Amino acid sequence: MDIAMKPVPIPRKYFTPGVLLLCLLALNGLVFLAGRFLFGIGAVTNLDNQFPWGIWIGIDVAAGVALAAGGFTTAALGHVMHRVDYHAVVRPALLTAMLGYTFVALGVAIDIGRYYYIWHPLFMWNGNSALFEVGICVTTYVTVLYIEFLPIVTERFIGRVNLRGALAGLNRRIDALLRLLHRALDKTMFIFIIAGVVLSCLHQSSLGTLMILAGPKIHPLWQTPISPLLFLLSAIAVGFPMVIFESLLASRSLGIKPEMHVLSRLGAFIGPFLGIYLAFKIGDMVIRETYVYLSTVTTESVMFVIELVLGVIIPLRLFLSRAVLRSPIGLFIGSSLVVLGVLLNRINCFVIAYSPPYAEHTYHPSFGEISVTVGFVAILVLLYRLFVLNFPIISLPDSKSARAAKYSIRGQSI
Amino acid sequence: MALKSRREFLKAAGFAGASIAGAAATPAAAAPKNILSENRSGVLVDTTVCIGCRQCEYACLGAHELPQPPLQSLEDRSVFETKRRPDHRALTVVNAYDHGDEAGEPTHVKVQCMHCDRPACVSACIVGALTKEENGAVVWDSDKCIGCRYCMVACPFQIPAFEYGEALRPDIVKCDFCHDRTRDEGLPACVEACPVEALTFGERHELVKAAHQHIDEHPERYEAHLYGEHEVGGTSWLYLAERPHSDYGFPRLGHAPAPGVSESIQHGIFKYFIPPVLFYALLGGFMWVTKDRHHGEDE
Numbered sequence A: 001m002d003i004a005m006k007p008v009p010i011p012r013k014y015f016t017p018g019v020l021l022l023c024l025l026a027l028n029g030l031v032f033l034a035g036r037f038l039f040g041i042g043a044v045t046n047l048d049n050q051f052p053w054g055i056w057i058g059i060d061v062a063a064g065v066a067l068a069a070g071g072f073t074t075a076a077l078g079h080v081m082h083r084v085d086y087h088a089v090v091r092p093a094l095l096t097a098m099l100g101y102t103f104v105a106l107g108v109a110i111d112i113g114r115y116y117y118i119w120h121p122l123f124m125w126n127g128n129s130a131l132f133e134v135g136i137c138v139t140t141y142v143t144v145l146y147i148e149f150l151p152i153v154t155e156r157f158i159g160r161v162n163l164r165g166a167l168a169g170l171n172r173r174i175d176a177l178l179r180l181l182h183r184a185l186d187k188t189m190f191i192f193i194i195a196g197v198v199l200s201c202l203h204q205s206s207l208g209t210l211m212i213l214a215g216p217k218i219h220p221l222w223q224t225p226i227s228p229l230l231f232l233l234s235a236i237a238v239g240f241p242m243v244i245f246e247s248l249l250a251s252r253s254l255g256i257k258p259e260m261h262v263l264s265r266l267g268a269f270i271g272p273f274l275g276i277y278l279a280f281k282i283g284d285m286v287i288r289e290t291y292v293y294l295s296t297v298t299t300e301s302v303m304f305v306i307e308l309v310l311g312v313i314i315p316l317r318l319f320l321s322r323a324v325l326r327s328p329i330g331l332f333i334g335s336s337l338v339v340l341g342v343l344l345n346r347i348n349c350f351v352i353a354y355s356p357p358y359a360e361h362t363y364h365p366s367f368g369e370i371s372v373t374v375g376f377v378a379i380l381v382l383l384y385r386l387f388v389l390n391f392p393i394i395s396l397p398d399s400k401s402a403r404a405a406k407y408s409i410r411g412q413s414i
Numbered sequence B: 001m002a003l004k005s006r007r008e009f010l011k012a013a014g015f016a017g018a019s020i021a022g023a024a025a026t027p028a029a030a031a032p033k034n035i036l037s038e039n040r041s042g043v044l045v046d047t048t049v050c051i052g053c054r055q056c057e058y059a060c061l062g063a064h065e066l067p068q069p070p071l072q073s074l075e076d077r078s079v080f081e082t083k084r085r086p087d088h089r090a091l092t093v094v095n096a097y098d099h100g101d102e103a104g105e106p107t108h109v110k111v112q113c114m115h116c117d118r119p120a121c122v123s124a125c126i127v128g129a130l131t132k133e134e135n136g137a138v139v140w141d142s143d144k145c146i147g148c149r150y151c152m153v154a155c156p157f158q159i160p161a162f163e164y165g166e167a168l169r170p171d172i173v174k175c176d177f178c179h180d181r182t183r184d185e186g187l188p189a190c191v192e193a194c195p196v197e198a199l200t201f202g203e204r205h206e207l208v209k210a211a212h213q214h215i216d217e218h219p220e221r222y223e224a225h226l227y228g229e230h231e232v233g234g235t236s237w238l239y240l241a242e243r244p245h246s247d248y249g250f251p252r253l254g255h256a257p258a259p260g261v262s263e264s265i266q267h268g269i270f271k272y273f274i275p276p277v278l279f280y281a282l283l284g285g286f287m288w289v290t291k292d293r294h295h296g297e298d299e
Helices: A017-039 A055-067 A070-080 A084-111 A130-157 A165-217 A227-254 A260-287 A290-295 A299-319 A322-326 A328-352 A367-390 A398-411 B006-025 B055-063 B071-075 B077-081 B120-124 B150-154 B189-193 B204-217 B260-269 B271-291
Strands: A005-008 A394-397 B041-046 B093-097 B107-111 B130-132 B138-140 B199-203 B237-240
Touching (some): A005 A084, A017 A084, A017 A367, A055 A084, A055 A165, A055 A227, A055 A328, A055 A367, A070 A084, A070 A227, A084 A130, A084 A367, A084 A394, A130 A165, A165 A227, A165 B120, A165 B150, A165 B260, A227 A260, A227 A367, A260 A328, A299 A322, A299 A328, B041 B204, B055 B071, B055 B189, B120 B130, B204 B237
Parallel strands (some): B041 B237
Antiparallel strands (some): A005 A394, B041 B199, B130 B138
């Protein structure tokens, strides 16, 4: 690397017009969420006995888990394979994964009828249930992500603990404690990093096992015994695009030069990953002869084609082009398409493909459901901004960052 | 992150591996009760006998302490204008199918939980709140249920219902085979109430034998198929009918048990926890090998 990069808090004002808009969306979501808790799930959602799962599971949970895959893919690249040149993207990806999984857990909590029993699976086991596996893995992985994030917190506060008044006497002790924690984490972190990768592979694939149990209720285009493998491969394929997508968005929003030298090389992985996923997806379709369903125009066949062409084939072609890899706009379009493709795939698998034997109508998400989902995304983005403005997450060139870091420490109160 | 020494690495990695392996002993015992006893009970429904009096619906409501409509309302045949489904207010409903047959009488079909021999809901339930009991009943435990509704997603017959209007403690509601009664040699409330003996309660294997005898003796009266004998691995409730069962709203299902594929995938991935532990070791080994290559470059 030519210039040393160092993660620093980005010195920016928190509130902008965009942030205020996000606050409004968040508030709107919270209002409907309050309705769910006061009057029950039926009051806010279009869910019923025919369609027990809607977009709260399809988007908030299933797509949320997939789109947070950047956390484990970059950890595998940066830490397990020791490709230190990619370290600049590891922290932003870790933050996204941490926030993403937190909201997945919240998404589950609001969707289950008895949210206060959310701890039950920890003690009441059913090893036959794919959902149990997902639940346990996600719970453990969220914990691992928090532990992985801790060094960023200790790094931020070591030497800067500055409580006032009566608590001032504790400053030295807290500092010593932070240093101890930092050293302990530094020595043991590899355990958690490997565990994070293993746990991710397990539950990303188990999410694909979930709908296999629904058998003929799932449209044959998506009902395949290799669904767990497809879920895992697509999660791996969407990890880096999500990191690029966010990095470019964050750079734009914060007025920082995008780290193209890292992003371009990261982008070079995406083509092969998408290729492998596409090969299995097409191979599965050919072997099970499900292409016959594409000869008629139905919601399912149209959605399947959109998912495959827009979300896999077009970005695959884009990422194989050197010109695309070198241009920020090319990278952004390609990455957005992959993200959209995986989002669509999860919606398709959990919502579009599902048709119960006694359906009297089709399911469309209610305004309340959409509001809550949009509100959650808005809060996630708001928290992301809060973190990168106050913690050393995004890397800046070192010379400039030294000044920026000092400025941010003096200029901000936490 | 910096690794101080290989020995430290191995020590810590070994510890992590052992703690994962330690958890491996428990999953075998972690499955919910799912008994497939030889003499499990069942109910044989002869839809050619049913007259659609809905006494079974009424008795069911009473047995489960659900609000009952006035008794006279059972004579109101307008309910048959739509096809109804069981929900949180009624665990069983009777539907009428008029195929314009010579006799001019519609065929009535009682709908409730089929009590599968290999229930998808029992396999699905994240906390094991659903169990298959000794006598064949698939029952739900309110103390465990978290309300995730995966059982509803899994059920091939679209049976479990959820109390969507309940904010605090919504239940999963479905026929429980009157487990309180059938556990002690009693009859399900619906069977007891049936005035024309369209419902026969007994040991499942005997009901299957009897049903085939009916079919053989009266081929003009019955379609040569006993619905529930083999569907999704067999169900406790068995249906005889005059026409193909799909004419009466029964879903076409294969003979393979619903949980077969998902459970074998699930158990394959977690066979004695060997695959995850091996994967952990593999990644650890890889991390160890590559760490020296970039020594000093690390942050």
